[in-house]
Structures are given as C-alpha cells and as structure tokens.
Amino acid sequence: MEKRKILIIEDNSDIRESTAEILELTGEYTVIVAEEGKTGVEMAMKHHPDLILCDIMMPELDGYGVLYMLGKHEETQHIPFIFLTAKTEKADVRKAMEMGADDYLTKPFDDLELLNAIESRFKKRQQLQAKASPSMDSLRLDESEQAYLLQDLASNGRVKSIKKKQTIYEAGDTPVYVYYIKKGKVRSFLNYKDGRELSTNIYIEDQFFGLESVLLNIKYGDNTATLEDAEIALIHKDSFFELMYKKPAIATKLIKLLSQNIRDKEEQMLGFAYDSVRKRVANALVNVAEKSEADMDEVTIKISRDDLAALAGTANETISRMLADFKDERLLTKEGNAIKIFSISKLKNIKQ
Numbered sequence: 380m381e382k383r384k385i386l387i388i389e390d391n392s393d394i395r396e397s398t399a400e401i402l403e404l405t406g407e408y409t410v411i412v413a414e415e416g417k418t419g420v421e422m423a424m425k426h427h428p429d430l431i432l433c434d435i436m437m438p439e440l441d442g443y444g445v446l447y448m449l450g451k452h453e454e455t456q457h458i459p460f461i462f463l464t465a466k467t468e469k470a471d472v473r474k475a476m477e478m479g480a481d482d483y484l485t486k487p488f489d490d491l492e493l494l495n496a497i498e499s500r501f502k503k504r505q506q507l508q509a510k511a512s513p514s515m516d517s518l519r520l521d522e523s524e525q526a527y528l529l530q531d532l533a534s535n536g537r538v539k540s541i542k543k544k545q546t547i548y549e550a551g552d553t554p555v556y557v558y559y560i561k562k563g564k565v566r567s568f569l570n571y572k573d574g575r576e577l578s579t580n581i582y583i584e585d586q587f588f589g590l591e592s593v594l595l596n597i598k599y600g601d602n603t604a605t606l607e608d609a610e611i612a613l614i615h616k617d618s619f620f621e622l623m624y625k626k627p628a629i630a631t632k633l634i635k636l637l638s639q640n641i642r643d644k645e646e647q648m649l650g651f652a653y654d655s656v657r658k659r660v661a662n663a664l665v666n667v668a669e670k671s672e673a674d675m676d677e678v679t680i681k682i683s684r685d686d687l688a689a690l691a692g693t694a695n696e697t698i699s700r701m702l703a704d705f706k707d708e709r710l711l712t713k714e715g716n717a718i719k720i721f722s723i724s725k726l727k728n729i730k731q
Contacts, residue, residue, distance in 0.1 A: 382409045383501070386428040388419030388445060389463060390437045394486065398432065398463075401490050402497075416440030420448045423455050430500060432484075435464040435475070446478050459500040463488075528629060529587075532622050533559035536612035547603040547611065554592040554599060556613040560584050563609025564670070567601045568689055578690040579647070580640065581606070583670045590637060593619060606686060656693055660701040661729040663691035664711070668723050679719045 385408050389395040395412055402408045411426055413419035416433075417440045423431060431449075435442035442462055449455040462475045462483040475483055481500050484492060536559060541547065547558065547565065558565075565582045579601055582588045592599045593616045623630045654662070667690070668678040682690075688698045702718070705711050710729075711720045720726060 382407060383429040384409045384411065384426060385497070386411045386413065386419065386423055386426065386431045388413045388416060388431065388433040388437075388442070390415050390434060394434075394463070398493065401493060405494065416442070416445045419445055423449055423458065424452065427454060428458060430459045430461065430497060432461050432463055432497075435462055443474070443478060446475075446480060450479055459504055461496055461500065528622065528626060529632075532614055532618065533561070533587075533612045535618065536614035538610055538612050541605050541609050541611055543605055543607050543609075545605050547605070548589065548599050549602050550599055552599050554589060554596075554616065556589065556615060557587055557593050557619045558589045558603075559587050559612040559614060561610040561612055563611075564606040565603055565609060565611070566606050566686065566690075567603045569601050576685075576689040577692055578686065580643065581666060581670050581690070587633075587636070590633060591640075594633075594637070606682065656691075656697055657701060657704070658729060659691045659693060660687070660698060661705075661726045663687055664705075664718070664720060665723055665726050666690065668720050668726075676723050677719075677721055678723060679714070679717050681717050683716075 385402055387395055387398055387402075387410060389398065389412070392414075395414070399410045399412055402410050411422055411428060413422050416437050419431075419433065420440070422428075431445075433442045433445050440448075442464075446460055449458065449460070459481045460479065462480050463486060464475070464483055465486045481503075482496050484496055536556075538561060541563075548554075550569070560582055562584060564584075565588060566578050567580045567582070567588065568576045568578045570576055580588075588603065589599070591597075623633070664680070664687070667680050667682050667687070671678055671680050684695050684698050688695050691698065702711070702713065705726075706713065709721065710725055711718055713719075
C-alpha cells in the first residue's frame with residue numbers, strides 16, 4: 380500500500396523535525412517539510428500532498444496566506460489542511476476555520492493528538508469521497524425507481540398553495556428552488572416591450588419546472604404564473620443536486636426531460652414563423668387539451684382568452700374570431716367560460 384504524503388510547513392526547526400519524526404516512525408506516511416510559507420506553497424503545488432500541517436505565525440507568508448494561496452488552485456484547494464498554532468484565542472481559531480481549515484492543533488501537542496487529528500481528517504475525506512462516488516446501483520435505476528425518487532424529493536419540499544393567475548417567479552430572478560406541481564396548472568411566458576405576452580409552456584400535475592436555470596446556474600429567462608388554483612412543492616436546489624449526485628440516473632432522466640422541453644419550444648417557434656393564425660390557435664387549443672385529460676379525444680378545457688392568445692402568439696380579437704369559426708365548423712362549442720372540444724384529432728389536422 381502506497382504511503383500517504385504529508386507536508387509540514389513550520390518555521391520552528393525543533394517542532395518541524397520532531398513532528399516529521401513522529402509521522403515517519405509510524406511507517407504510514409512520507410513526510411515533506413518546508414521552512415516557511417512561500418516554499419510550502421511551492422512544494423504543495425509540486426508534490427500534491429494528501430494532507431498539510433501548517434504553522435500560523437511565520438515570516439513573509441503566514442499560515443492564513445498559505446491557505447488562501449492553495450485555495451486559488453483547483454489541484455490543491457481540496458487538500459485537508461490542519462493549522463498548528465500556539466494561539467488559543469477563539470478569534471484566531473474561528474478565523475482559521477472560516478478560511479477553510481479542516482482542523483487545528485494547539486502547540487505543544489503530544490504524539491497521540493497529532494496522529495488522531497490526521498487520521499480523523501483522512502477518515503472524513505474517505506466518507507465524503509464514498510458519498511460523492513456513485514454506486515453501480517445508482518446508475519441502473521428503472522423508470523419506476525426514478526419516478527419514486529423524484530416523487531420522494533417532491534414530497535419533502537415545502538408545499539405552497541397559490542391562487543389562480545399568481546406569479547411564481549419572474550424573468551431575472553435568481554433560482555433558489557426547483558418547482559413541482561402537486562395540483563393545478565402553471566404556464567411560463569415572456570413579455571414583449573409593448574406589454575404583450577407569449578406563453579412558452581404549460582406545466583401540469585406531477586411535472587417539474589424551473590429546472591433549466593437551476594441546472595445552468597443562471598437567472599430565470601421567463602416568467603411563470605398559475606393558470607388555476609395550484610399546490611406547488613418548493614424543492615431547494617441543494618436537495619435537488621444532492622439527489623443527482625447520489626443517483627446519476629436521475630440526471631439522465633432530467634436531461635431527457637429538458638431535451639423534450641427544448642424540442643417543444645423549437646416546434647412552437649417554427650409554428651409562430653410559418654403557421655397561419657388559424658393553425659396556431661388550433662395548436663394552442665390542442666396543447667391545453669392534451670394537458671387536461673389523458674387519452675380522451677373529446678375534452679372540456681378552461682382557459683381565458685388572454686392566456687389562449689398568449690399561447691397562440693396572437694391578439695384577443697383574433698382568438699374570438701377563430702373560436703367562432705371553429706364553432707361554425709362544429710369543432711368545438713363555448714359553454715360559459717369553458718371550451719368543449721369535440722375532437723382533438725380534428726383540431727390537430729387543421730391545415731393552414
């Protein structure tokens with residue numbers, strides 16, 4: 380078994396040599412020493428030790444400076460770091476820990492204290508690596524297992540009841556949560572400078588939304604609001620990422636989901652560019668209908684003219700005219716604030 384490599388950065392020769400001797404006598408460690416901070420940083424960059432023991436009070440570059448410099452480099456920023464200090468004031472200890480030190484030893488320390496502190500850091504590192512490393516089982520989740528894990532994640536989120544037409548988040552907001560719809564419908568939309576809206580998607584029960592911005596760590600690019608009274612689970616992004624790290628198969632499922640969302644938006648944009656107004660309104664009705672009732676050709680939907688206009692990318696007056704035309708063609712009928720579609724398939728097949 381290869382020996383672990385430990386770097387000691389200490390300007391006091393007696394402490395440096397005695398500490399190195401203790402570690403070498405165990406037969407488990409290879410020891411490298413540096414007499415001051417700058418040399419210590421150079422040796423850490425060159426040798427990539429498994430752990431660093433570093434004095435705080437040193438000339439030119441002190442221990443805080445060493446920790447700061449190593450933290451700027453990806454190859455050294457995760458090396459376990461233990462401060463050696465003669466100071467016992469709480470403020471100094473707190474500063475060391477806030478800067479990212481893993482532990483500290485107050486001089487003088489005995490052999491057992493030193494060895495226990497080192498072994499403790501190595502055990503902690505192994506636990507973190509084991510937690511971060513996916514098991515083969517986590518890479519082979521079937522659809523039902525993936526669905527169960529996502530449902531479990533959603534069930535642990537904070538549930539919020541939101542009234543119809545209430546905003547959930549706005550374009551430009553910083554993402555904190557992934558959202559899951561337990562009840563109701565939500566639409567995403569963009570705002571034109573003249574005040575008009577363009578709906579980009581409709582989300583229904585058991586769907587997640589707000590994923591893109593959380594995964595890409597960017598601000599929301601669109602707005603979302605409820606289409607009807609809804610119950611939304613707010614899942615903190617930390618919990619979301621923890622599940623993805625533990626179960627990479629979940630990440631694969633979500634990537635497929637995002638890919639489908641992108642394809643749907645591309646088709647919508649192509650429709651706006653090339654379809655007639657008649658076809659766009661028919662597609663908007665189909666979109667809402669398919670997300671209202673599963674496997675039904677005759678469906679009754681409830682959607683306002685404003686929302687339907689935003690989804691079709693047209694004006695309210697045009698919506699009224701198109702609905703009247705579809706009614707004359709016996710494709711649908713208006714029943715109060717509801718629209719009864721006689722055949723989704725016929726609406727789909729409407730030509731330009």
